[in-house]
Amino acid sequence: MENGKTKVISAIVENKPGVLHSVANMFRRRGFNIESITVGPTEQKGLARMTITVKSDEKTIEQVVKQMNKLIDVVKVSRLDPENIVTRELALVKVNVPDTKTRSDIINCVEVFRGHVVDVSPETLGIEITGTPDKIDAFLNLMKTFGIIELARTGLTALSRGTKSIRIDE
Amino acid sequence: MTTTKMSGAKAVVESLERQNVKVIFGIIGGTIMPVYDALYDSTKIRHILSRHEQGAAHAADGYARASGKPGVCMATSGPGATNLVTGIANAYMDSSPVIALTGQVPADGAHTSYMIGRDAFQEADIIGITTPITKYNYQVREAAEIPRTVKTAFYIATTGRPGPVLVDLPKDVQNTVAQMDFSDKIEIRGYKPPSDPHPLQIKKAAELLAKAEKPLILAGGGVITSNASEELLQTAELLMAPVATTFMGKGAFPEVHPLSLGTIGMHGSPVANKLLLETDVLLAVGTRFADRSTAKLDSFCSDAKKIHIDIDAAEIGKNIDVDVPIVGDAKKSLKTLYDNLIKQLKKKESSAWIKRVKEAKEQLNSAANNDTKNLKPQTLLQELRKLLPEDAIVTTEVGQNQMWAALYFKALKPRTFISSGGLGTMGFGFPAALGAKVACPERPVVDIAGDGSFIMTEQELATSVMEDIPVTVIVLNNSVLGMVAQWQRMFCNRRYMAVKLGNVPDFVKLAEAYGAQGFHVGSIKEFSKAVKEALKSKVTTVIDVPISPEENVLPIIPPGCGLREMMEAT
Numbered sequence: 220m221e222n223g224k225t226k227v228i229s230a231i232v233e234n235k236p237g238v239l240h241s242v243a244n245m246f247r248r249r250g251f252n253i254e255s256i257t258v259g260p261t262e263q264k265g266l267a268r269m270t271i272t273v274k275s276d277e278k279t280i281e282q283v284v285k286q287m288n289k290l291i292d293v294v295k296v297s298r299l300d301p302e303n304i305v306t307r308e309l310a311l312v313k314v315n316v317p318d319t320k321t322r323s324d325i326i327n328c329v330e331v332f333r334g335h336v337v338d339v340s341p342e343t344l345g346i347e348i349t350g351t352p353d354k355i356d357a358f359l360n361l362m363k364t365f366g367i368i369e370l371a372r373t374g375l376t377a378l379s380r381g382t383k384s385i386r387i388d389e
Numbered sequence: 390m391t392t393t394k395m396s397g398a399k400a401v402v403e404s405l406e407r408q409n410v411k412v413i414f415g416i417i418g419g420t421i422m423p424v425y426d427a428l429y430d431s432t433k434i435r436h437i438l439s440r441h442e443q444g445a446a447h448a449a450d451g452y453a454r455a456s457g458k459p460g461v462c463m464a465t466s467g468p469g470a471t472n473l474v475t476g477i478a479n480a481y482m483d484s485s486p487v488i489a490l491t492g493q494v495p496a497d498g499a500h501t502s503y504m505i506g507r508d509a510f511q512e513a514d515i516i517g518i519t520t521p522i523t524k525y526n527y528q529v530r531e532a533a534e535i536p537r538t539v540k541t542a543f544y545i546a547t548t549g550r551p552g553p554v555l556v557d558l559p560k561d562v563q564n565t566v567a568q569m570d571f572s573d574k575i576e577i578r579g580y581k582p583p584s585d586p587h588p589l590q591i592k593k594a595a596e597l598l599a600k601a602e603k604p605l606i607l608a609g610g611g612v613i614t615s616n617a618s619e620e621l622l623q624t625a626e627l628l629m630a631p632v633a634t635t636f637m638g639k640g641a642f643p644e645v646h647p648l649s650l651g652t653i654g655m656h657g658s659p660v661a662n663k664l665l666l667e668t669d670v671l672l673a674v675g676t677r678f679a680d681r682s683t684a685k686l687d688s689f690c691s692d693a694k695k696i697h698i699d700i701d702a703a704e705i706g707k708n709i710d711v712d713v714p715i716v717g718d719a720k721k722s723l724k725t726l727y728d729n730l731i732k733q734l735k736k737k738e739s740s741a742w743i744k745r746v747k748e749a750k751e752q753l754n755s756a757a758n759n760d761t762k763n764l765k766p767q768t769l770l771q772e773l774r775k776l777l778p779e780d781a782i783v784t785t786e787v788g789q790n791q792m793w794a795a796l797y798f799k800a801l802k803p804r805t806f807i808s809s810g811g812l813g814t815m816g817f818g819f820p821a822a823l824g825a826k827v828a829c830p831e832r833p834v835v836d837i838a839g840d841g842s843f844i845m846t847e848q849e850l851a852t853s854v855m856e857d858i859p860v861t862v863i864v865l866n867n868s869v870l871g872m873v874a875q876w877q878r879m880f881c882n883r884r885y886m887a888v889k890l891g892n893v894p895d896f897v898k899l900a901e902a903y904g905a906q907g908f909h910v911g912s913i914k915e916f917s918k919a920v921k922e923a924l925k926s927k928v929t930t931v932i933d934v935p936i937s938p939e940e941n942v943l944p945i946i947p948p949g950c951g952l953r954e955m956m957e958a959t
Contacts, residue, residue, distance in 0.1 A: 237528075240517065241520050288702070294578045295579075387578060
């Protein structure tokens, strides 16, 4: 599979056991690669939203969407238009703090990136940062210079802008 | 809402009866016993005891393909369920509506480890195992869900692009008594099978076809599934377009029709493969452009404009890029297309293309066989066609026997040629023949077999004898795994590895051991006599026909090559 740009798929799926398995299994069996996946309930009862990012060319992403559509428990699938979406990711990062000078340097950075300090210990800082994956990458690059002890990223989640929406008529 | 109080097991049987199920192929075992106990009281459903669950699944598949109705198979948990797997995968690849019911260890249990997730005795995660090979599968966790689940299973299996659906039934759920509501409407938010084709796309297709000088129709299994043979014939005759079928489409178009080219593909008929390269507009209906059909993709009809009709949107553009995609049912799409074409076209009586087709057919498909001394597959299968009525059903095993059948046995009607196309499952033909015979008891059913394949499910001879399902098995016996031996002969310098089967068993004795009858034949005359005997017989007949292990299936497009590189018989 030739590498392409990251594409974002948003899918409304039945919120029941086994659905994540069947989606993940389809990706695996057809040789598609999931870059990140986030799942959570939606505003509608019994439905969950999966936001999946895939690095692929046009032809492949078209197949991904079609194959997802075939899964019975997938109710609706859309490719989100990269020009017209809001994307966010959340990262929790624990950074090494050897001294008070470093501590204030890090806190300055966190403020610039509009993150939050969520945990403090004598030797570490726990930071929460939200934003586009690019912004998080930039922040993490900065933190590397201080020493990242632990990192957890949620993966990307997204919604389209304006009135456009993926909703299921009840 | 009217509900009835009954056990989950009884609800399963009641649901099956409401789906008009007449027969279940299966094998009993511990965790499916409650359903079998409920089946004891059913007067509407016949249970056929298979001798291996794979046989049950293939029989259900054969039943479905012959009748067009869903076939049902049943097994216990663990090994019973996993033995179904090959049959389910086979049905999935060939889009056959098979319903598989499996027992499962209890979902819930106090003070016991005999339950799901505890690695209980005969527990297998059949839902996990069959997820990639079913159209849908579901484990019932509440008894009251059974009526709706079974109904949904049949709906999903039989609509849109058909496929197998598995319902897993934990034993405690089968035993639980609950209020059952059989009137439930099914509403599946994520499943809306397409039906009517888009009128604009039909218009585009009609315009292309009306202007075509050398149109060619490629009919796949979807034409048979949607019972669109009549619409296909109508369209072909209006356009005066020759019709090639894929292997799965064999029978969709009468192969004795002047416009018939036979099957395409790796072992397709030479004329079909050749003319595919010459067409300017290809109308492909109900096909997924499988690798065995197209050979190398970049040389497949590369100069032709392509119209692709399929009910599964994901098949369009998956393997071949097309000019006019049409998502819809084959029957409805062809009908709409025909209606559109007839407004702008008069039926052509003749054209340069039709002359070319006629000439190519005479030139390429005439490879007559003058060898009367040895028993040749070609002669045998042409003779068999003469001996069988038009509506006789033929199943095949997999390998050389299958490809010879595709090349030399002319299918005249849809649903009369049943074979494992996608998965290529050796051992499919015989149990599928039993299923077909159960579906169509008044018609002769013949399994064209090879010795290697037949051995894989020969235990179903017991089923055929004990359940009075007489079919005919013709074993083209070359004592080798013939197709692989052919590849080793052609591509591996005759380094025969792991293909020699020897002269065992004696198929006549084998048949007799089961209470069936068997014949060894040594000439065409004896062959005809044996087939005639078989057609009259009240028990299954196995006809053992020795053929040369050196016999090849030709033509062949060597693996990895394109249509142009077809090697023909010399």
